[in-house]
Amino acid sequence: MRGVLAAVVGAMLSVSGALMLAQGGAELEVLQIRPNFYMIAGAGANIAAQIGPNGVVLVNAGTAEASSQVVAAVKKLTNQPIRYIINTSADADVVGGNSALAKAGRKITSFAVGASRTTIVGTDADAASVLAHENILTRMRMTGSPFPSSLWPSETFEERRRTMYFNDEGIEIIHQPAAHTDADAIVFFRKSDVVVAGNLIDTDRFPVIDIARGGSLKGEIDALNRIIEMAIPPGPFVGLPNGSSTTTGLQGGTDVLPGHGRVYRQIDVVNYRDVLVIVGDIVQDMINRKMTLEQIKAADPAKPYTSRYGATSGSWTTSDFVEAVYKSLTTSTS
Amino acid sequence: MWPRISAAIVVVAATSALMVAQGLPNPEGLELSGSWAARNFTDAIGNMPGGGPRPVDYMGIPLNDAGRAWSLIYSQSQISMPERICDYYAPTYIAIGPMGLRIWPESELLTGSTTAWVIGGWADFVPITIWMDGRPHPSKYAAHEKSGFTTGVWEDDVLVTYTTHMEAGAIRRNGVPSSDEATMTARFSRHDDILTLTARIDDPIYLTEPYYLTRSFALTRAPLNPATHPCTVTNEGVEAERVPHYNPGEHPFLDELVKLYGIPQEAVLGGAETALPEFRKKIKDKYVRPSRCVSVPASTCGGPGTYPSLD
Known part of the structure; x- marks a missing residue:
């Protein structure tokens, strides 16, 4: 019994055992998700870090301004080099640190060698690989793009699903067309049971559906449904007090790391998805009643959720969200 | 050493x-161990098994506009969504649910001091661990759990607990929401074999002010089973990815209490003032006592002569 309790205590302490790093700029918080898996918050978009004997895989790079802090944070976690940086979208808070983090790492330049095939060949001159869907590179290369070529991915893929095996773990990178943008990817660490959702989810805002960059309401809902399918909720243990099988809560469950905000569980993604479905249904009903966009905005179709996800100022307001929903629905129906 | x-x-x-x-x-406060049977009166009446609260009955809840809007688009068919069938209630359910409590301590090996009190689970409710060892609450970035995260201290003979990191849930069984930013402060007071729970729920998202609930429990010799069972999703008639809800203004039970009991809708839809005695005076002239009860089944009328009176 006490052993079980100690395990629960240990797990909770490790999860809550955040490492605070403040080095002049923004304050980073490093949250341990699994024994070998961390989330670095406060550097722009959340950064996932999978750490193992083969090196470090980062998902997203944060902003350029915070990159030196991120490098320092990773070095506090391990002396292994950064090997891969996987981008989940072409947003500045996702790709801004690509160059600096890549330069702090080392690329795997050859196959494993030696009798045990455990030696990985690299050179100090190498930089880590930046892996992304082809649409991310396309967006970053567009005329007028704010991203210099030094931030571009070094390796892209066009297929819907790219897989790799690294640090004794299968990793899936799944392209989600027309969601937040047309260049989103979900990254699933199968053994760690962690899904990195990137900017498909912002736990404190309505999702940014960037119509101009190929996003859509339906694609965003599809992407969230995809995450819900991949994720498994925590499960109960059956037990009695003072018995050897007792537990004091649920165990396990997939962690979903959003682009911004706290770690989600599957039910959180369901709640977030439901917001989109319901607001979409309400706006569709208003469209069917021949209401104009301005009339719909005035009717406040997102009212049940504005106190949780809404904003009246900033880069993504409730009005922006409702307009994106409206445009998604009118474009698809036309 | x-x-x-x-x-x-x-x-x-x-x-x-x-x-x-x-x-x-x-x-270390009082002994709380044992099985505590629910005494379903006070605030538990509206949440009792069977009838439960009416779908649109928000009286006494300090809802803000968003909370009211959320409640009025909510369909109780949502609990039959495949994604929600096996979902568990949030810790607020100890204040609004019908079940009893089984409580036991976890002790430190050497000193015997209580490191935690555990409130056992239920078929649809996850056990709550009340940490007594002074540990901090998790980071704002940490996942929220169905059990939330609870710490406790003794204030004289009252165990005062504070719960954060809860999942979104409900504060009335008709779906009135609590957000994932809600917190709960609970006070467990023991008077001989009666345990009184006073819960204060703060929710910056859906409430304008704290919402208080009380429940009572009686110590029983019949042990309550605190197990939280595994759950299997079955088809309850809501296909995957569909989200049952009502569009604004279309809730079919919007005026149910108005028709049944003549209660003004401004009372039915809740708000902080509906919890206060002064509000009865405010709506006194709007209340029309019905000539007969038209509720179905008739047993929910409450019996002859039980219509509410504001006199």
Whole structure:
């Protein structure tokens, strides 16, 4: 019994055992998700870090301004080099640190060698690989793009699903067309049971559906449904007090790391998805009643959720969200 | 080093035992262990098994506009969504649910001091661990759990607990929401074999002010089973990815209490003032006492002569 309790205590302490790093700029918080898996918050978009004997895989790079802090944070976690940086979208808070983090790492330049095939060949001159869907590179290369070529991915893929095996773990990178943008990817660490959702989810805002960059309401809902399918909720243990099988809560469950905000569980993604479905249904009903966009905005179709996800100022307001929903629905129906 | 620590442990344990033996206040509070059967009166009446609350009955809840809007688009068919069938209630359910409590302590090995109190689970409710060892609450970035995260301290003979990191849930069984930013402060007061729970729910998202609930429990010799069982999703008629809800203004039970009992809708839809006695005076002239009860089944009328009176 006490052993079980100690395990629960240990797990909770490790999860809550955040490492605070403040080095002049923004304050980073490093949250341990699994024994070998961390989330670095406060550097722009959340950064996932999978750490193992083969090196470090980062998902997203944060902003350029915070990159030196991120490098320092990773070095506090391990002396292994950064090997891969996987981008989940072409947003500045996702790709801004690509160059600096890549330069702090080392690329795997050859196959494993030696009798045990455990030696990985690299050179100090190498930089880590930046892996992304082809649409991310396309967006970053567009005329007028704010991203210099030094931030571009070094390796892209066009297929819907790219897989790799690294640090004794299968990793899936799944392209989600027309969601937040047309260049989103979900990254699933199968053994760690962690899904990195990137900017498909912002736990404190309505999702940014960037119509101009190929996003859509339906694609965003599809992407969230995809995450819900991949994720498994925590499960109960059956037990009695003072018995050897007792537990004091649920165990396990997939962690979903959003682009911004706290770690989600599957039910959180369901709640977030439901917001989109319901607001979409309400706006569709208003469209069917021949209401104009301005009339719909005035009717406040997102009212049940504005106190949780809404904003009246900033880069993504409730009005922006409702307009994106409206445009998604009118474009698809036309 | 060890002898010094051991000596300290012995002194602490002995002091505690002496204080209890002499009838002095125990620094560890009162004994809460046991099975506590629900005494479903006070605030539990509206949440009892069977009838439960009407779909649109928000009286006494300090809802803000968003909370009211959320409640009025909510369909109870949502609990039949495949993604929600096996979902568990949030810790607020100990204040609004119908079940009893089974409570036991977790003790530190050497000193015997209580490191945590555990409130056992239910078929659809996850056990709550109340940490008594002074540990901090998790980071704002940490995942929220169905059990939330609860710490406790003794204030004289009252166990005061504070719960954060809850999942979104409900504060009335008709779906009135609590957000994932809600917190709960609970006070467990024992008077002989009666345990009184007073819960204060703060929710910056859906409430304008704290919402208070009380429940009572009686110590029972019949043990309650605190197991939280595994759950299997079955088809309850809501296909995957569909989200049952009502569009604004279309809730079919919007005026149910108005028709059944003549209660003005401004009372039915809740708000902070609906919890206060002064509000009865405000709506006195708007209340029309029905000539007969038209509720179905008739048993929900409450019997002859039980219509509410504002006199």
